[in-house]
Amino acid sequence: MTTARFRDLLAAEWIKLWSLRSTSWLIGLGSLAIVAFAAQSSLDAYNSWPGFTAMEKATFSPLNEAFSALGACMLMIGAGSLGALTIVGEYATGLIRTTLAAVPARHLVVAAKLTVTGAVTLVTGTLISAGTFGVSQAILSGRGVAVSLGDPGVLRVLAANALLAPVSALVGMGIGALVRHTAAAVVTVCAALVIVPTFFKPTVHQWQNDLFALVPFYVWRYCLHLPRLDVDPALPTVGGAWAVFALWPLAAAVVTLIVVQRRDV
Template identity: 75%
Template sequence: MAGGGRFGDLLAAEWIKLWSLRSTRWLFGLGMPAVVAFAAQSSLDAYRAWPGFTAMEKARFTSLAEAFSGLTATMVMIGAGTVGALAIVGEYATGLIRTTLVAVPARHRVVAAKLAVVGVVTLVAGGLVSAATFGVSQAILSGRGLTVSVGDPDVVRVLAANALLAPVSALAGMGIGALVRHTAGAVVTVCGVLVVVPMFLQPTVHQWLNDLYALVPFYVWRTCLGLPQVRDDPALPTVAGSWAVLAAWPPAAAVLALLVVRHRDV
């Protein structure tokens, strides 16, 4: 077919390439259990400390925060972003990209297949991590009567936001990887853009600056989507605006990757 092969064949090839990277196997094989283990440890710490909590601490406590904390989100975003970046940087580093583009001259089809495979894999991984951390945390905290159910208000929103951090970060990482094309540089840039810089962003009296912050996935998760009860503060992102940000990053990263791969030499 024009462009070199059926799209299904391209998907199969990208699936093999993704799992042939040792970094992918390590990040999924160790990273996902580590995230669940952190959630379990945090929940155990809360379980043991509960009798000593003050009345205010008990009133503010939410088991969702123990299941998926800022540290957990950081681990997920860095891990998924790294997978996304290396999925494209690794092929350039080994020179395999030349062979790929000889077989499939239509570069946009290659990039589309990479985006599809990485997006689906990390979406599934993110959903599993979100469900596992929630389940483990609820099982531990049930002994204190501190659990919530999926049917409770805003729980599904929080779980969905937690799950989506992985594919959003992975596709953003692919865009960064296409632009940087250097393994260490891409990983550092992914960490800086997705996690390190947003960690230091705080609401200010300047609304234009708050609006700028609200374009960052980690920021909108931390200040809105990751909270069971959204704070009523005009300086903070809204739920609708936060969903829009998460929805906008994957296509923006996809367009960046497509443009860079199509217009830069191998």
């Protein structure tokens, strides 16, 4: 039997990813919706600027108009759902049997699936991050409050916004491998990535802050999304936040590999 080349597996996973109707909808319409929301939010700020108080103007964040917490939630839910469906969809249709019959080396199949999904969502997240930033700052520049790529913290914020997509997608794959039911997987993705973490806020109890600082949405919201960081032990550090962004998809990839290796199709 001829061993499948990894690039052939990548091509196969690319075809399977785009054969899912949800892929085009989630990436296409989802991206447009997030950029449109950034434009509307920026226009609202532009129109309301003359009526802002001095305090409101002093604390105004142009980057928040470009990519707010709501935009992050939309991106994480969409990317996480897409990641889950790449696994669940193949099991639901029975295509996984054909795949594993053709390529018994399950770890290679999982590696190809992770690579393609991670790459597609990374490109998507980058385009969304750049698009929301460009549209928003073009609008806010009319009030003289826009920021540029060279301003402190801007590139970090844009990178964090972009990485939310692949992080969420790979976590979604891990959840899909565990759950294997479309509706349940999507609900679990929404709950784990967005719904539950939105209730986490800095507290006076440091052990809770340390626990919350292990959650991607939390470290994005209270650290990586902020161009100016406060030195506060209750808030995540930049290094710790990037570590969380790296460890969650890594752990999800390991879970996906173990589950696909050990469970029957």
